[in-house]
Amino acid sequence: MTFQLYDSMTHRTREFVPAVPGQVSIYHCGLTVQSAPHLGHIRKEVVFDVLRRWLSASGYEVKIVANVTDIDDKILRKSAEQGVEWYALAYHFELELHKAYQALGCLAPTYEPRATGHIPEMIELVEQLIARGHAYVAEDGSGDVYFDVRSWPDYGRLSGQRVADMAPAEDSDPRGKHDPHDFALWKGRTDSDEPESASWNTPWGRGRPGWHLECSAMSGKYLGAEFDIHGGGLDLRFPHHENELAQSTAAGRPFARYWMHNAWVTAAGEKMSKSLGNGALVTEVTTQYPPRAVRFYLVAPHYRSAIEYSDTSLAEATASLARIDSFLDRAHDLVGDTEPAAVLPAAFAAAMDDDLGTPAAVATIYTEVKAGNQALDAGDASAVREAYAAVRAMLGVLGLDPLDPIWAGATGPGASLEPVVDGLVKALLDQRQEARARKDYAAADAIRDSLGALGVRVEDTPQGPKWSVEH
Numbered sequence: 001m002t003f004q005l006y007d008s009m010t011h012r013t014r015e016f017v018p019a020v021p022g023q024v025s026i027y028h029c030g031l032t033v034q035s036a037p038h039l040g041h042i043r044k045e046v047v048f049d050v051l052r053r054w055l056s057a058s059g060y061e062v063k064i065v066a067n068v069t070d071i072d073d074k075i076l077r078k079s080a081e082q083g084v085e086w087y088a089l090a091y092h093f094e095l096e097l098h099k100a101y102q103a104l105g106c107l108a109p110t111y112e113p114r115a116t117g118h119i120p121e122m123i124e125l126v127e128q129l130i131a132r133g134h135a136y137v138a139e140d141g142s143g144d145v146y147f148d149v150r151s152w153p154d155y156g157r158l159s160g161q162r163v164a165d166m167a168p169a170e171d172s173d174p175r176g177k178h179d180p181h182d183f184a185l186w187k188g189r190t191d192s193d194e195p196e197s198a199s200w201n202t203p204w205g206r207g208r209p210g211w212h213l214e215c216s217a218m219s220g221k222y223l224g225a226e227f228d229i230h231g232g233g234l235d236l237r238f239p240h241h242e243n244e245l246a247q248s249t250a251a252g253r254p255f256a257r258y259w260m261h262n263a264w265v266t267a268a269g270e271k272m273s274k275s276l277g278n279g280a281l282v283t284e285v286t287t288q289y290p291p292r293a294v295r296f297y298l299v300a301p302h303y304r305s306a307i308e309y310s311d312t313s314l315a316e317a318t319a320s321l322a323r324i325d326s327f328l329d330r331a332h333d334l335v336g337d338t339e340p341a342a343v344l345p346a347a348f349a350a351a352m353d354d355d356l357g358t359p360a361a362v363a364t365i366y367t368e369v370k371a372g373n374q375a376l377d378a379g380d381a382s383a384v385r386e387a388y389a390a391v392r393a394m395l396g397v398l399g400l401d402p403l404d405p406i407w408a409g410a411t412g413p414g415a416s417l418e419p420v421v422d423g424l425v426k427a428l429l430d431q432r433q434e435a436r437a438r439k440d441y442a443a444a445d446a447i448r449d450s451l452g453a454l455g456v457r458v459e460d461t462p463q464g465p466k467w468s469v470e471h
Contacts, residue, residue, distance in 0.1 A: 008259035025227035033093035121217040138176025143188020143205035159238035184210035212243035231260035293318035340393035
């Protein structure tokens with residue numbers, strides 16, 4: 001089976017055929033760095049990280065570009081409210097985004113361009129649209145430049161809407177527009193309260209780019225006029241991606257061959273967002289739960305299904321991952337270091353080829369873990385080694401292999417204490433073993449009960465006592 005991907009444009013699952021055989025080019029819209037990222041933001045990063053890993057595992061050479069929007073109305077407003085330079089605020093939260101990437105084991109993009117570094121490309125694109133009759137400079141002297149949606153018959157194709165049924169665009173002053181649905185490509189600097197450093201010289205006067213323009217310019221620069229996959233969160237499909245598609249194709253660029261959108265993380269049924277104040281910050285959640293378990297919570301459901309945020313769900317994800325890790329620990333004790341399998345189980349590969357079917361893929365991991373535990377109980381070292389290698393390989397595709405070096409720096413708060421805790425628990429378990437050896441079972445039970453009160457579960461195995469932390 002070849003990789004099948006649900007295309008948001010055609011609303012059907014299509015066989016994936018890249019523009020260049022053996023190579024895949026992906027652009028997904030990064031954050032507007034106005035505040036710290038929450039789980040709703042980082043789900044998109046995790047989804048596209050899994051996509052990248054699966055395509056790489058399938059033999060493709062993957063190039064992935066994810067931008068940073070570092071100039072925006074909200075950034076300017078928040079920086080003014082906080083009394084800091086707009087670029088300092090943007091850079092601070094860009095670093096927070098990188099910490100969130102690392103905390104959840106995401107591979108760095110091939111490149112991560114900033115909007116402010118691509119003003120010449122944006123100006124060039126606007127000039128092309130004006131020359132082709134698809135954009136115009138506002139006649140009110142503001143220096144605003146708008147895309148003329150009525151000039152492009154395909155406008156609304158991605159979101160399946162007609163212009164007449166759309167709400168007016170709210171990204172700039174409507175007074176200079178020919179039509180209320182026209183959206184801003186460029187915003188003239190008319191507000192003297194805005195810092196001059198947040199504007200650039202253009203043929204239409206000083207100003208700054210509109211949000212939609214930025215991604216078209218950056219994707220074109222690094223991936224070319226046509227690339228394979230464009231995507232982001234479902235909320236970006238309209239108006240952001242609709243507008244990107246319109247301005248890019250109107251400029252004569254084929255643009256994206258496939259569109260991919262992940263569903264939201266919700267809280268009490270509402271989309272998790274900064275404006276609603278219901279965002280669970282990545283830094284906070286990874287303090288309460290192991291970062292790998294948080295990633296598992298985001299990976300296990302299908303990317304097009306909404307995830308409801310709750311402590312119960314995160315606790316269940318933590319417990320599920322702990323059971324998988326318990327098998328890996330026991331298997332390692334029996335068979336030693338074992339590299340991930342070179343060939344993935346067929347059921348896992350079939351699930352991932354079916355539009356990144358992670359629920360069925362995770363079910364395959366559980367099946368392999370069960371078989372591995374049965375082999376452990378039977379003392380079948382060969383079967384244990386085979387299961388161990390298969391589980392590591394599958395976890396690797398999902399970015400969850402505990403032995404992957406990427407987790408060495410992403411083990412969450414308190415990571416520096418891990419060797420200390422490990423040593424202390426081992427010392428207590430040694431004391432317990434000594435007590436049992438001299439038949440002082442009361443002392444042995446007391447040590448076990450003390451550890452249990454701290455949330456440390458002790459399991460006696462043929463290879464000796466093993467411990468894990470309960471959540």
